[in-house]
Amino acid sequence: MSTPEFTSNRDNFCYRHPDRQSFVLCQRCLRTICPECQTPAPVGVICPECMKEQRKNRTPAQKRAERRWGGRGSVTAVRSGKPVVTYALLAITSFIGLVQLIPGLNDPITQALAFYAPYLYPSLSLFPFEPWRLLTALFVHGGFVHLALNMLALWMLGQSLEPMLGRARYLALYLISGLGGSVMVALIAPESPTVGASGAIFGLMAALLIIGRHIGANVTGILVILGINFAFGFFAGGISWQAHLGGAIVGALVAFILTRTKRREQRTWQIVLLSATAVALLVIVFVVPPLLILA
Secondary structure: OEOHHHHHOHHHEOOOOOOOEOOOEEOOOOOEOOHHHOEEOOOOEEOHHHHHHHHHOOOHHHHHHHHHHOHHHHOOOHHHOOOHHHHHHHHHHHHHHHHHOOOOOHHHHHHHHOEOHHHHOOOOOOOOOOOOHHHHHHHOOOOHHHHHHHHHHHHHHHHHHHHHHOHHHHHHHHHHHHHHHHHHHHHHOOOOOEOOOHHHHHHHHHHHHHHHHHOOEOOHHHHHHHHHHHHHHHHOOOOOHHHHHHHHHHHHHHHHHHHHOOOHHHHHHHHHHHHHHHHHHHHHHHHHHHHHHHO
């Protein structure tokens, strides 16, 4: 169900397919377009009408170049709107998870990729400096059930979020949210090793909540699911609620930035703010825990 404000605001729907919700704008006319109507451009995407106008105004040299390189056919596969980033994340994470199931490989892979805060502070521990664990933990899981639940959630959320945000924004949301989950673990539970994509998944759920609220959709169901999953982490053993909390907070922040900087002229600010968020998280995780330890 959607609120009256959502259904009455046609800017929240594709102008060519009024029943399809979208978060992506044509970079030329700034109208909302669904994945089927999106054609990749050097910056962002453009709608079929703008593409038609662009082709109409091509020079003879441009027409010859298109015939030579098959320009029209080269974008057909991209215009399908398939959540390619989601599929890639599913493939990579599932492959690593399945390799973990091979006898004798689970422990070495987990030890190599899991996040453990002491790896960030070699001067305060006996561990080497391995900062990449802040993100590699997203791709390793504690068992088949853990992997299956996270991948199911990723597939379901990615179907909605990636077409709305676009591939680059969606990937940024996923990775920055995952980083936020690791940072929160380092702040609150630095002695707890963690694995899994749960921080990033909670970031996607929080982002869907923020984006849905921004466009006027009924977000009660999303809020309930987010609350139940977060509360479950307090009662079930072996679940890092700290990663869930960090991922959700950062995911909501990233989504807020995206909803406020979605126009073409705001693209620079969007990149700056997303980069600043990632840098701020790194500064916090490398500075704050050592101060707490030494205090």
